[in-house]
Amino acid sequence: MSMRVTFLGTGGAVPTTERNPSSVLVNREGDRLLFDVGEGTQRQMMRFGTGFTISDVFLTHLHGDHVLGLPGLVQTMDFNDRDRALSVYTPAGTEEEIDALIHAADTRPSFPVHVYGVGPDEAAVRRDDYEVRTFRTDHDTNAVGYALVEDERKGRFDREKAEELGVPVGPKFSQLHEGDPVELDDGTVVEPDQVVGDPRPGRRVVYTGDTRPSDRVAEAAEGADLLVHDATFADDRADRAGDTGHSTARQAGEIANRAGAERLALTHISSRYAGDVSDHLAEAREAFDGETFLPDDGLTREIPYPDE
Structure with missing residues (x-):
């Protein structure tokens, strides 16, 4: 069963010509799950060929670079004659703001849009063989991260x-x-x-949104096949990272190492580093022995099962 992660936006609060604001799409065997919707996300989806058949949107927090693409995306879906309901998950207590954002500029989509508030440590979505769980992050606002966790699979038949x-x-x-x-x-x-072997593990993909390094994140990412972690700054601005509720690339590597993750993707890169992210990669790799990469917008990665 395929699982592909497409990085639609890998930049920080200020977009650059190379990096759009935050958005990550996970396509799990046709279930398209969108995590954060920075401005211009619908254009990124067209540019990188992901399609618009999104079933669920998961927002980590209400800062503009994570949500301002939502009304445009909903309008684009409406123009494409969507009739299937769209579910939007947002930190509990922010539902009214998101509903108002969706309907800004007198937008009235022809399909239902359901907004649900989610707190930390609950299952936002439960499907037949996976769920999307929330966890608390450490940002300077009401914020959660999300972990897509598959159920165990049957053992191999001998x-x-x-x-x-x-x-x-x-x-x-x-x-x-x-x-x-x-x-x-x-x-x-x-x-x-x-004649049947032991159950085999499913996959775990963890998306933090914006966060300082956190024990909660390390716990949520335990054994993750892919951890997508805030790495806004390099070591040269470590103080700035702490002051603004973000992480450095090295701190992201340390969390991935603690969690025993398989792969680490560094995202939310500040525009200060436009064109040169070599320090991010070097510093994260000093802290984490697993695979570390800093995706460009449009990169798609296939996530294999742990036993493959």
Whole structure:
């Protein structure tokens, strides 16, 4: 089952000619989940070919570089004759502001838009085999991060072992893989644990939005296949990062290292570093041994299963 992450906007509060404000799209086998909607996100979606069939929008906080693209995106969806409802999740207590933003400039979409407030440590969305959980972040406003967490998968079916035990090829294979014992013609009962391995982990993608380094983030990102972390500044402006509720690239690396993450994406890069992000990468890599990258707008990464 595919999972692709497209970085639509990787810049900080001030956009540059190379970096749009914050937005990340996760396409999980056709479920398109959009995390933050900086201004111009709908153009980025056209530019990078993601399509507009978004099912859910997740906002980390109400600073403009994370939400000002929402009314334009809704209007673009309306012009494209969308009729499916859109769900928007925002930190609890900010629902009225987001509803007003969506309907700014007398916008009245022809499709339902539902705005839901979410607090930290709850499941914003629960689907058949994954959920999107919230966690508290450390920013100078009402803010949450989001973790897309897949359920465990079935263990691998050992066909060779099943045949050795006399299970005929056919429906009984499926029964065993589904966890049901089967009875053979001679009365022998074969149990699932005889031919099915241990459950296999799903994937975890964690998006922080804006945050200082935080124990809560490290906990939420434990074992993450991809951690997308605020890295607004390099070490040269570490004091500025703390004062404004952001992280340095090195601090993001330290959180990824604590969490035992597999991959770290550095985002929300300040316009001060336009054209040169080499210090960000070097400093993060000194703190984190896993894969570290600083995506350009439009980069898409496939996220494999941990056991692949």
